[in-house]
Amino acid sequence: MVAAQIANLGAFDALLLAVVVGGVIQIGLGIAKAGALSAFFPSSVIKGLLAAIGVILILKQLPHLLGHDNDPEGEMSFSQPDHENTFSEIATIFQGEVHFGAAVVGFASLALLVLWARLKPLKNSGIPAPLVVVLFGVGLQLLFSRLSNEWSIGTSHLVQIPIADSFSEFGSFFMFPDFSQWTNPAVYVAGVTIAIVASLESLLNLEASDKLDPRRRNSPGSRELWAQGAGNVVAGLIGGIPVTSVVVRSSVNINAGAVSKRSAILHGVLLLVCVGLFPVYLNMIPLAALAAILIHTGLKLASPELFRSMWKQGRYQFAPFIITVVAIVYSDLLIGIVIGLVVSVLFILNSNLRRPIRRIVETHIDGDVVHVELANQVSFLNRAALDTIFNQAKPGSKLLLDASESDYIDPDVLSLIREFKEETGPARGLSVGLRGFRDKYDLHDEIQFADYSTRELQDSLTPAQVLEILADGNKRFHTDRRISRGYGRPIDTTAGGQPPLAAVLSCIDSRVPTELVFDLGICDIFSVRVAGNVIGTNSLGSLEYAVTVAGAKLVLVMGHTRCGAISSSVNFLDQRNDPQQASGRPHLHAIVSEIQESVEGNECRGVATMHPDAKDECVDRIAKRNVQRSVREIVNRSHAIRGAVDAGELLVVGAMYDVKTGVIDFFVDDSVTTESQQELVS
Numbered sequence: 001m002v003a004a005q006i007a008n009l010g011a012f013d014a015l016l017l018a019v020v021v022g023g024v025i026q027i028g029l030g031i032a033k034a035g036a037l038s039a040f041f042p043s044s045v046i047k048g049l050l051a052a053i054g055v056i057l058i059l060k061q062l063p064h065l066l067g068h069d070n071d072p073e074g075e076m077s078f079s080q081p082d083h084e085n086t087f088s089e090i091a092t093i094f095q096g097e098v099h100f101g102a103a104v105v106g107f108a109s110l111a112l113l114v115l116w117a118r119l120k121p122l123k124n125s126g127i128p129a130p131l132v133v134v135l136f137g138v139g140l141q142l143l144f145s146r147l148s149n150e151w152s153i154g155t156s157h158l159v160q161i162p163i164a165d166s167f168s169e170f171g172s173f174f175m176f177p178d179f180s181q182w183t184n185p186a187v188y189v190a191g192v193t194i195a196i197v198a199s200l201e202s203l204l205n206l207e208a209s210d211k212l213d214p215r216r217r218n219s220p221g222s223r224e225l226w227a228q229g230a231g232n233v234v235a236g237l238i239g240g241i242p243v244t245s246v247v248v249r250s251s252v253n254i255n256a257g258a259v260s261k262r263s264a265i266l267h268g269v270l271l272l273v274c275v276g277l278f279p280v281y282l283n284m285i286p287l288a289a290l291a292a293i294l295i296h297t298g299l300k301l302a303s304p305e306l307f308r309s310m311w312k313q314g315r316y317q318f319a320p321f322i323i324t325v326v327a328i329v330y331s332d333l334l335i336g337i338v339i340g341l342v343v344s345v346l347f348i349l350n351s352n353l354r355r356p357i358r359r360i361v362e363t364h365i366d367g368d369v370v371h372v373e374l375a376n377q378v379s380f381l382n383r384a385a386l387d388t389i390f391n392q393a394k395p396g397s398k399l400l401l402d403a404s405e406s407d408y409i410d411p412d413v414l415s416l417i418r419e420f421k422e423e424t425g426p427a428r429g430l431s432v433g434l435r436g437f438r439d440k441y442d443l444h445d446e447i448q449f450a451d452y453s454t455r456e457l458q459d460s461l462t463p464a465q466v467l468e469i470l471a472d473g474n475k476r477f478h479t480d481r482r483i484s485r486g487y488g489r490p491i492d493t494t495a496g497g498q499p500p501l502a503a504v505l506s507c508i509d510s511r512v513p514t515e516l517v518f519d520l521g522i523c524d525i526f527s528v529r530v531a532g533n534v535i536g537t538n539s540l541g542s543l544e545y546a547v548t549v550a551g552a553k554l555v556l557v558m559g560h561t562r563c564g565a566i567s568s569s570v571n572f573l574d575q576r577n578d579p580q581q582a583s584g585r586p587h588l589h590a591i592v593s594e595i596q597e598s599v600e601g602n603e604c605r606g607v608a609t610m611h612p613d614a615k616d617e618c619v620d621r622i623a624k625r626n627v628q629r630s631v632r633e634i635v636n637r638s639h640a641i642r643g644a645v646d647a648g649e650l651l652v653v654g655a656m657y658d659v660k661t662g663v664i665d666f667f668v669d670d671s672v673t674t675e676s677q678q679e680l681v682s
Contacts, residue, residue, distance in 0.1 A: 001197055001334070002241050005190045013178035014187060019236030020177055021191025026199055026229025035221025038203040042348075044317045045340040046207045047310060048324025052336060053208075053247050054302025055329055057294045059086050064291035065106035067099025068092060069157050073287055077332040086329070101144045101151035106288035108140065109133045113296040128256045130293045137289025153286055161279040170276065175239030194242050197334055198232065199225055202245040204337055209250040215259070251297050320344040349381065369398045369433075371483075378409040383416055390420050395429040403443075404436030414441055458499040458551055463651035466501045466554040471666060473519035478662035482519045500526045502554035503546035505630065507533045511659050512560050518664075526552060532565035532626065533557055534594035535633040547650055548640050555634060555641065555650065558664070559627040560657040562616055566623045569595040570604040598626040620656075627654040628667075 006015050029035075056076055064073060071080050071089055078086050116122045116129040141158070144151040164170035181187050206219050224245065231243045253263055274282055310321045323343045328336025372389060375382065393399055401417060403409065409417075421443070425432040437443040461469075476482050503526040504514050514520075514527045526546040528539050535557075546552040559566075569592040599622055607615055631654045635642050644650035655666045 001193070005193065009181075009184075009186055009190060011178065013175060014181045014184070015190065015241075016175060016177035016236045016239060017179065017181050018187045018190035018194060019240070019242050020233050021188055021236075022194030022198065022242060023229045023232030023234075023236060025191060025195035026225050026232060028229075029195070029199055030222045030224070030226025030229060033222045034199070035203065035223065035225050038207050038221040041204060041207055041341070042320060042344040044310070044320040045324050045337065045344050046204065046211060047306065048321040048340050049204055049328065049333075049337060050208045050211065050247060051302045051306055051321070052325040052328035053333075054298040054300070055325060056086070057248065057298030058302065059090065059329070061291035061294045061298070063089050063093055064287045065103070065110070065295060066093055067102025067106070067153075067157055067288055068097045069102075069287050070097075073290065078330050099153065099157055101141075101153045102157045102286055102288040104144075104151075105137050105140045105153070105286045106292050109137055109289045109292035110295060112136060113292060130252065130256065133289055133293055134285055137286045137292075138284050141284060141286045153288075155283075157287055159283050159285045159287065159290070161275055161282050163279045163283075173239070177236055194232070195229075198228065198242050198244045200337070201333060202228055205245040205247050205250070208247050209245070209254075212247075212251055212254050214254070247301070248294065248297060251301060252293070255297065255300065316347050320347055369400050371400045371402060374401065374403045374406045374409065376405055376407050378403075378406055378413050380410045380412050383410070383413050386413060387416060390416075390424065393425075393428070393430055398431040398433070399425070400433040400435060402435045403438070403441075406436070409437075409441065414443070418443060455499040458501060458553070461501065461553060463553045463649070467556075467651060467653060467666065470502060470518050470520075470554070470556065471664070474517060474662075474664045476519045477517050483521075498523055498550060500524060500546065500550055500552050502526070502556055503528060503543050503550075503552045504556045504558055505530070505533050505535070505539060505543065505634075506558040506657075507531060507560055507563060507565060509560060509563065509565075509659075512558070512657050514558070517657060517662065526550065531591050532563065532569070532595045533559050533630060534591055534626070535630045535637070536590065536594070540634065540638055543634060544638055544640050547644055553650060555652045556655055557627050557630045557634070557653070558655040558657055559623045561620045561623065561659050563619060563623045565591060566595055566626065567615075567619050568592070570599065570607050570619060570622060572596075573599060574604050574607045595622075595626055598622050598629050600625075624654075624656050624667075627656065630654075 002015065005018060006012055009015055009018065060071070060076065063069070063071065068089075070082050070092075071084065075081065080086070080089060082089075084092070112133055113129050116132065122129075141153045144153055162173065164173065202224060203221050206221055206224050210217065210219055228243060228245070235241065235243055249267070253267070256263075258264075310318045320340055320343045324336060324340030327339035330336075331339070370389075370393065372386075390399075401421075421432045421434065434443055501524055504518075505528045506512055506514050508529045508531050514529070515525065518525070526542070528542045528546075530536065530539050543555055547555065572592055573596050604618060604622070607618060610618065631652055635645060635652055641650065641652065645652060651668075653666055653668055655664050657664050
C-alpha cells in the first residue's frame with residue numbers, strides 16, 4: 001500500500017505528509033471511540049488471522065532458515081518484489097540455493113528453541129530463549145567466518161542496518177514532509193487510505209493479541225487508535241512509514257513473559273538505542289537465527305490444536321476460519337481479512353435465513369404443539385425461513401407463534417404472519433395461536449388450543465393417559481425441556497371452575513414443587529402437601545373432593561428420597577423417644593406415628609451411627625414403603641375412591657422423586673389396582 005501511494009504521489013516526502021494526515025484522522029477516530037468496532041469482528045476471522053500469520057511465518061522463513069535470502073526479511077505478501085511468490089521461493093531451495101553455514105545456524109537455533117521450551121530448568125531460568133538464540137547465532141557466525149569461505153556467512157545473510165560515521169550523518173537519515181503538497185487532493189486520499197487500512201489492521205491485531213494474553217485482558221481499541229495516530233504523526237514528521245500493531249512482535253513479547261505495556265515501551269527504547277548506537281553488533285546477527293525464532297513463533301500461532309478446535313466447532317466457525325487463513329496466505333493481510341469478513345457475514349446471513357427462530361415441538365395437555373419463538377430482531381431476512389415452517393406444517397397440527405422476546409418485527413414478516421393466521425392456516429386446517437405480540441402490531445394474543453386442562457379434556461382422558469401426561473412432564477423437567485407457557489389466559493378462563501386431571505399427595509419438602517416437577521400449569525392438578533405424604537382425615541377428605549366433585553382421573557402419592565420427615569421419624573424410633581416430649585411439638589406425633597408404621601422390625605436400629613450412604617438407603621427404603629402404605633390407606637379408608645377404582649374411572653398410584661436427578665419412579669400396588677388398569681399403566 002505504501003509503495004502504491006509513493007507511485008501515486010510521485011515522491012516519498014509527499015507520502016510523509018499523507019502519513020501525518022492519516023495520523024490526525026486516527027487520533028480523531030480514537031476520540032470518537034471508533035475502537036468499539038473491534039467488537040464486531042467474528043472470532044473465527046480473528047483466529048484465522050492468527051493462524052494465517054503463523055503459516056506465513058513458517059513459509060516465508062523457511063528460505064531464510066537455509067540461507068536463501070533473496071526475499072527481504074519481514075516481507076509478508078504472497079506476490080514478492082523479486083517476482084516470485086511464497087511457494088515458488090521455497091521451490092528454489094530444492095534447486096540448490098542453500099548456504100550451508102546459514103542452514104546450520106538456522107537448524108541449530110530452531111533445535112535450541114525447542115529444547116529450551118521442553119526442559120524445565122531452562123524454561124524456568126528466566127532467560128529469554130530468543131535472546132540466547134541470537135547470541136548463539138552470532139557466535140556460530142563468528143566461528144564459521146574463521147573456518148573457511150564455504151561456511152562463512154556473508155553480509156547478504158546478516159542483518160543490515162545503515163551505519164552512521166557521525167552524528168550529523170545519523171541526522172541525515174531523517175526526512176521531512178513536503179508541506180507544499182498540502183493543496184494536493186491526492187495527499188488527503190492517501191491519508192484517508194492509510195488511516196483506514198492501518199486502523200483496521202491494528203484493531204484486528206489487537207483482538208488477536210488479546211486472545212494470546214494468558215490473563216485474557218481486554219485492550220482498549222479507541223486508545224490504541226489515539227496512540228497510533230500520534231505515532232503516525234511523529235513518524236510522518238521525521239521520515240517514517242506508517243506504523244501499525246503486529247501480532248508477530250506481540251506474540252514474541254507474550255511468549256517472553258511480558259505482562260504490561262512497559263515491555264512495548266522498553267522494546268521501542270531498545271530499538272532506538274541499538275540502531276542508533278550499536279548497529280555494528282546488530283549487523284552480526286544471522287538472518288537464519290531470526291528465521292528460527294519466527295518459525296518457532298509461527299508454530300505456536302498456527303498450532304494443529306487450533307485447527308482441530310475450530311473443526312470441532314462446526315462448519316459455521318471452521319469455514320470462515322480456514323477461508324481467512326487461505327486468503328491471507330495467498331494475498332496479503334488486508335485483502336485476506338476483507339475476504340474472511342465477507343465470508344463470515346455470508347455465513348451469518350445464511351444462518352439467519354435457515355434458523356431465524358427457535359422451533360420446538362411441545363407436548364401440551366391437548367397434544368403436540370409446534371412452538372415457534374421469534375428472535376429479538378425479526379428482519380425481512382427471516383421471512384423465507386418462517387414461510388418454510390408454515391408450509392411444512394401438516395394439516396390438523398397446532399402452531400404457537402411466540403413474540404414474547406421480540407423487540408422488532410419487520411412489516412413484511414407481520415404481513416406474512418397475519419395472512420397465515422387469518423387465511424392460510426385455517427384453509428389448511430391448522431390451529432394457529434399467538435402470544436406476546438405488541439399492541440402496535442394489531443395481533444392480539446389468541447390460543448387456539450388448550451394450554452391447560454379443560455372440562456372437555458378431563459372427560460376425554462383415561463386414568464392411564466393422565467399418568468402418561470405426568471410421566472412425560474417429569475421427563476421434560478429433568479431433561480430441561482419444559483414447555484413455555486403463558487398464564488394470563490388460563491387465569492381468565494378458569495376463574496369460573498376447575499377441571500384438574502389428577503390429585504397429588506406429596507411431601508412439603510421445598511425441593512419437590514409438584515407442578516414444576518411434572519411441568520404442569522395452572523388448573524392441571526390438585527396439590528395436597530403434608531410432611532411425609534402421610535394420609536390423614538383432612539388430606540383424605542381433600543382427595544375425595546378431587547375425585548368425586550372435581551372429577552380427577554388419577555390420585556398420585558409421591559414421596560421423595562432423603563426425606564427429612566422420614567429421617568426424623570426413624571431417629572425418634574431408634575432412640576425410643578416420644579416426639580412430643582423430645583421436641584416440644586405436640587402436633588408432630590400424628591405424622592411420626594404414621595411414618596413409623598412403615599418401619600419393619602429393627603431395620604432402623606443404630607441409624608444415627610450408620611454411614612451416610614447406608615442411612616440414605618435405609619430412609620429411602622422406608623419412604624417408598626410409606627408411599628405404598630398411604631396408597632393402600634387411601635383406597636381402604638375411602639369407599640368413594642375405592643368405587644371409582646373398581647369402576648375403572650380412577651387410578652391410585654405411588655411414586656418416588658429422586659432429589660438428586662429430578663426423575664420420578666412410578667409404581668402400582670397390586671392390592672388397589674385392577675388387572676386391566678395394571679396393563680394400561682405398564
